[in-house]
Amino acid sequence: MLYREALNKAYDETMAKDENIVTLGEDVGRYGGSYRVTEGLYEKYGEKRVIDTPIAELSIVGNAVGMAIGGLRPVAEIMTANFALLAFDQIINHMSKLRYMSNGKLTLPMVVRFPQGVSRQLAAQHSESYEQMLCAVPGLKVLAASDVNYAYHALKHAIMSDDPFIFIEHELLYNKKGEVDTSSVIDPFKAxxxxxxxxxxxxxxxxxxxxxxxxxxxxxxxxxxxxxxxxxxxxxxxxxxxxxxxxxxxxxxxxxxxxxxxxxxxxxxxxxxxxxxxxxxxxxxxxxxxxxxxxxxxxxxxxxxxxxxxxxxxxxxxxxxxxxx
Amino acid sequence: MDKLLAKEIYYEMFLGRAFEYAAKEYYMQGNISGFLHLDIGQEALSVASMKAFAKGDVFSTYREHVMAIARGIEPKYVMAELFAKADGVSGGKGGSMHLFDPSHFFYGGDAIVGGHIPNAVGCAYARAYQGSEEGVMVVFGDGATNGGAFFESLNIAATQKLPLLFLCENNEYAIGTHITRTAPFREQAKKAEPFMLTMSCDGMDAQAVYKSVSKAKDLIEKGHGPVFLEAFTCRFEGHSMSDANAYRSSLEMKHCKNKDPLPHFKKRLQEKWLCSEEEITALEQKAQSVIEEAVEFAKNANEPEDKALYEHIFVEA
Structure with missing residues (x-):
């Protein structure tokens, strides 16, 4: 199984179980996802749950925050880490802080996923890595998936958790091959x-x-x-x-x-x-x-x-x- | 609007103003710190909009004490929050600008200008998805309509035909800068016109606000899609307690205070709903005593314990 297929499997299995799970982002729906991570979900779960958004990253994350407040479990895809910078107000000022500022009255079960890093000659605005900035923000759990089995288990955990997650992928890993072991669950926080x-x-x-x-x-x-x-x-x-x-x-x-x-x-x-x-x-x-x-x-x-x-x-x-x- | 509701609105406007004057007093005495944005002058808008939008979700700004109270959060818990106490509505961790209470479907309390508008869009999406009968209202100032979050939200709410009421409190000032110096026109509804139905009302007139918000709520909840309502209002104080309000002339302030919603609505109570002086005085006295009790509660409330520092960051440790 490929890394992107493992991520897709994590989506599919969680979405099949819980209709509160929705995903949103640029080209995630009818197009099938820029890196094909969400391929087939639009056909299977429909446009209400697999939402094609405008090129407006602030709103992709900002809307996901509001969906989570409203009782849904959104998974937002940002096309690449550099574009997530447009959503940093929502990630840092809202997603990471609303639970704390409300003294635990608000719960934000949500995931923001994006790939990052040098792929092949995409130049400075499509190649950077921003885990250092996001790990400096209290209130976010940050996972980085390097292999197929971890990608599957960790994304499933993040989607089903009641906490806000940043889920980092790498542009060159999407076609990496590996096995998914569904016989046991792994702890995503363990090195x-x-x-x-x-x-x-x-x-x-x-x-x-x-x-x-x-x-x-x-x-x-x-x-x-x-x-x-x-x-x-x-x-x-x-x-x-x-x-x-x-x-x-x-x-x-x-x-x-x-x-x-x-x-x-x-x-x-x-x-x-x-x-x-x-x-x-x-x-x-x-x-x-x-x-x-x-x-x-x-x-x-x-x-x-x-x-x-x-x-x-x-x-x-x-x-x-x-x-x- | 019947007499009972009119009396309730007057009571809450009076209560809101008394709350704000008490907050001002205890800020000056040092019991309240941080930024404190008073709603004095804008009570008709804050109270009547909440009464008309009694059910459904509300997302608001940092000038939200009166709205929070009109939404049903007891004044004592709001005051305790301003006093930074553990018994405050946000446990003393949010403060004046961050009042949240999901049990009243009230979500702050956001202090990034315009930052809460995309959150309201997402919540409206959730309500439509769930087939809820209730819509969502997002309240923001004229200053927020110059930002990208606002324009993105108009676009998405209109495309998705979401049950969302955009309520713009146009008090003409973004801190100390007049709206005509940062936008090409005075009426911010013009920005929303290509996307959705727009309406406007006199935000100093509680009855007009109630009528307009009720109409807009009905529209969004009957599948009409989003509505933009602009309410023209006027704040009597500076932007916050740190603002000396030096940019407005005494003539401008006099003109502003001539529109004071409290005496206007009081007169209407007497003339239209035939409220006696005694009835009105009883409401005012009740409001004063509720605020006095709220202050006593806040003074005597517990400070947060040290362990609260690390509490409520996550659900799962």
Whole structure:
């Protein structure tokens, strides 16, 4: 099953059970979804539940907030993270705050989904990552789906939960293949160990997990070590417990992320490690992140602006040699 | 409008004004902090619109104390909220600008100008989807009609034929800037004309407001689609307690206060509904004592406990 099909399955199974679940966004209905995530839902559930909206992101999220207040369970799709910026007033001032400001009188069972990150030469206004901004907002739960099984279980959880969720996908993951295991439910807030190892803990999330996995064999060979690769999965809250267990074992940690390094999401993870696990470390924590530039159109420059399997391997090997791995 | 309702409207207008004067007093004494936006002068609009839209959902702005009370939230819980107490309608975590009570279908209390209009559109969608007989009313000022959220909402509400009443309180000022300096015309209904039926009324006349809101409510709930109602009004105080109101001349203020809805409606009570001076005085005394009790309640109410800081962020921990 493909990643986008797993998301579609999560929609379909939840919508079939609860007619309060509706979805809205640009081209989600008759067109079938820009990335085909909502394909077939319009035909199956009709235009009242699969709502084609104008190109008006503020209203897509703003209306979803009102639908949730009115008793529905809306799932809003934003075409790409950069467009979500037009909805940031609704996400930050309304979706995240109404429950708290009303002292728990309002409940907002809703999800805002969007893909983000560098795809292929879409340039600066279609390629960025904004998890760092959204994770800085109390009142939102933020999930980042890097694999097929997690995508299915986590989206189902988010849709059925009574809390407001930001659900982050990646443009290059929609056609990723994998299996969905429906025999058991997974905890979407628990980080997943994608590969076990002893000497270096590599923390990542979303598409960078795949890039780390592609780099790991070379790193292990060159440094004669083993790496543990952790997929955070939930960016808010962060599963610090899983990180701690791994770092106490390895005593070395690398954070790999696609967003810009300054103010990037990994800064929070590394700050926590420095505060809580300083004496467990045998080397300074290392961050590999996107360059502090708008994403350029040119393919060569574009790849220079973000971590790639090659650059991840090269940087970790250099860091490892300097730090006696 | 019968005599009973007319008396109720006068009582609540008087109650609202007494509430606002008490809020002003306790703000100056330091019991109330933050931004405090008084509704003095606009009571006819706030009370009569709520009485006409007695059922259905209401989304309002940060100038909402009188509306919240007219919607049925007891003044003592509103006052306690202004005093930042745990017994306040929002547990002391919202304050003057954020009064919410879903049991009265009253959803604030929004302090991002125009930000609540898309929420009302979504709620109207939910009501249509659920086959509800009740519609939704969203209240906003003239200043909000210059923003993108407003225009997006007109477009979506009209396209989807939603049961939504847009009630524009046109008091001509966005804080201290006159509407004619930020919009090409004085009547903001012109912005809605391509999308939906528009109406206007004298927002200083409780009877006119009641009649117009009732008519608009009936239309939206009978499948007519959204309606835009513009009520021309006038606030007697500054935008908030932080605003000295220096941008309006004494002549303009005199003209404004000549339209004071309370004495006008009182006169009508006497002439049209033959209310005696004693009947009216009894209403006024009752309102005064309710506000005095509300202030006592707020003064003596509990402060939130420290643990409230982390409460009600999420449903599921």
């Amino acid at each position: 997943q160990i994608r590969k076990e190892g002893e000497d270096i803990t590599i923390i990542s999330y979303l598409k960078m997990v795949d890039d780390v996995m592609l780099a790991v064999e070379r790193i292990e060979k060159e440094l004669d070590c083993t790496c543990e690769v952790i997929d955070l999965c939930s960016l808010n809250p962060i599963d610090y417990e899983t990180l701690q267990t791994s770092i106490e074992k390895s005593s070395r940690v690398v954070m790999v992320e696609e967003d810009h390094k300054t103010g990037g999401f990994g800064a929070q993870v590394v700050a926590w490690i420095a505060e809580e696990l300083f004496y467990a470390l045998d080397a300074p924590p290392f961050r590999i992140a996107g360059a502090d530039v708008p994403i350029p159109y040119n393919r060569h420059l574009e790849l220079l602006s973000i971590p790639t399997p090659d650059s991840i391997a090269a940087q970790i090997i250099e860091w490892g040699r300097k730090n006696d791995v």
